[in-house]
Amino acid sequence: MVLERQGVISFDLISKLEFNDPLYLHPSDTSGASLITQKLKGTENYNVWSCAMKLALQTKNKLGFIDGTCVRYEYEDDEVLLGQWDRCNSVVLTWILMSLSEDVYSGQIFSKNVESVWSELKETYDKIDGSVTFNLYKKINSCSQSGQSLSDYYHKLNAMWRQFDDMIKIDDMVSANKSFQEHNQFLKLMQFLMGLVDVSDLNLTVNLPNGTVAKILQIGNLKLSDKIQLLMCWLFHNTMLV
Known part of the structure; x- marks a missing residue:
């Protein structure tokens, strides 16, 4: 009888745990x-x-x-x-x-x-393996649009960049150095543009880390509309580069 009562008390106490309590367990x-x-x-x-x-x-x-x-x-x-x-x-x-x-x-x-x-x-x-880092960076540098949609290409490249940044603890470096952060963002933008099938005749410009503006003259053969061009720049600036 005592054990049974203790069991009831235990069940009652556990059942009263709130869902935000770390000891709470859902049946699933x-x-x-x-x-x-x-x-x-x-x-x-x-x-x-x-x-x-x-x-x-x-x-x-x-x-x-x-x-x-x-x-x-x-x-x-x-x-x-x-x-x-x-x-x-x-x-x-x-x-x-x-x-x-x-x-x-x-x-x-x-x-x-x-x-x-x-x-x-x-x-x-949780170690920086030189060969793993090299292979990932090699994939990043060989990544190109290659028949993918613009969004698919962007998300594939961005996923590898984020993995690479986390692997070498880039956030610890850029948080303390704004100039380095801008340089790192600029490199990612260049990598994205170089992987496009073509951005010729786009009249596309980018802001350089030193404050000047550069015009992208040619990187391939696919012509994009102004609408897609603006979408690409907005997507890149507001998602990858921020």
Whole structure:
């Protein structure tokens, strides 16, 4: 009878947890479904994987289990909440393990604490690999429109630029140096224009980092209308360059 009453009290306490409480678990959270489709393979895709995983955990209000803001010892005075913390830790750990490639998974399967796993993965794979950086930059420089629509070409190039910037921690550099930020934006604009099939006869101008204005004379053979030209410049300035 005592155990039954304790069970009722425990269930009642857990059921009263608000959805914004890090210990709250929705029934679907324990379904075994993967949070993200990206599999961590190693250094080559750690940045993309960690970004996707943190975003997914944020939607579940479970970031605290990997960044140290929701820790076990805070609930040691309450046996019920302590047990709930252990369940949440196991759920988040399962989500992360399910998003690892087979080789990475085998090295973490016996881990018990999700924060420790996250820290170890970061320490192991959050590194600037010269060959990975080179190959990505090579793809950026060889990227061209090549039959794609203007928007498809832009989004493909922009995705690679954002991955490259994150890989070399470009935000830390540009935030402290406005001139470098403008130069970096100018290089991206030049890369975008060089990959177009043609921008001849567009009367297209760009603002240089030194404050002067340059006219793009020729980069190919496809003629775009003034409307598309203006759309391209607006899209690039307001999305990629800001």
